[in-house]
Amino acid sequence: MALAATSMIDAQSFVSVVDPAAQERQWVVRCRKGDETALGFLITRHRMRLIRTASNLLRDRHEAEDVAQEAFLKAFRELHKLRDDRAFSGYLYRICVRLCMDRLRLKRAEIAEFDKVSPCEGGAIENKVLIEKLLAQLPAELRTTLVLREMEQLSYEEVAESMRVPIGTVRSRLHTARERFRKLWIEAVGE
Amino acid sequence: MNMRLFGCGKFRYLSIEKFDRQLTPKEDGFYRKHREVCFTCLRHEQQGLNAMNLLNAASMEPEISEDFDAKVLAVYRKSRKRVAITYWSPVFAGAALACLALLATLQLLARSPIHTYQRPGDAGADNRFYNQDQQATTPNLILHRELTR
């Protein structure tokens, strides 16, 4: 009996060492009980992905960190809404994408008169500035779809899950976004 | 010529679809043929590719500040405390009100006429105290009487 219990514990610890998903599930369970160490583990595991996506969506490192922080806090506070502990990663990512989209909508509303885009000089920094200006002219939904697919290299399914829309919507938005981005780029560089 | 006039829309649609999926042999056949005869579409496609390449190249590599984790945890702790206070504040308010009510009741009881209750025939319980000739037996009152004489 004791041997069986020991081997069960060994198996559990083995799973937690080998399988990141099982490990994460354990952390989420501990978080629900208010364990801050587990909270720290989850932050360390997901911060890079969240900040990278937010940086690409918002094109601002500081704002990206703010949004990532907000996403973590919201996810931890609303952990009771998560029905499946295994789904934490997707849940957190969705919150982050939604927060970015909210900020993009606000920003777009602020840009009533958009500056005329200056032609591209060909340098890396100029290109980044140009990309920021071009992306700023796309509506939040199109911009998010394009960035998640082209920069974050997510699959259609992942984009759909992150944005909580059907795959068909992702497909059509992506099509429109690429075409609009191409037109904006042509206008900017005058090809 | 016909292909150029009527197939441009289809070609452009396929040129974007090509980013994400493999075209069917039929679609691929059309795509290749149209590409050979329509310079405008060829250019359109090239522009689209350049724009997407530019977009991919502009991907940002995150730089995370060293105290990011600590900051998130600190804000989390603070927000939890705030939530706890918000949760318990009605209880505290209720307890404070109950205390006030209790104090008020005690005050009222202390002033209530039950302490100056007069039995029938006991004329003027209050006056007893001030009736100096009969009642002043305590040292203070005796002193007071001496001084006011």
Ligand SMILES: [Zn+2]
């Ligand atoms: Zn054509």
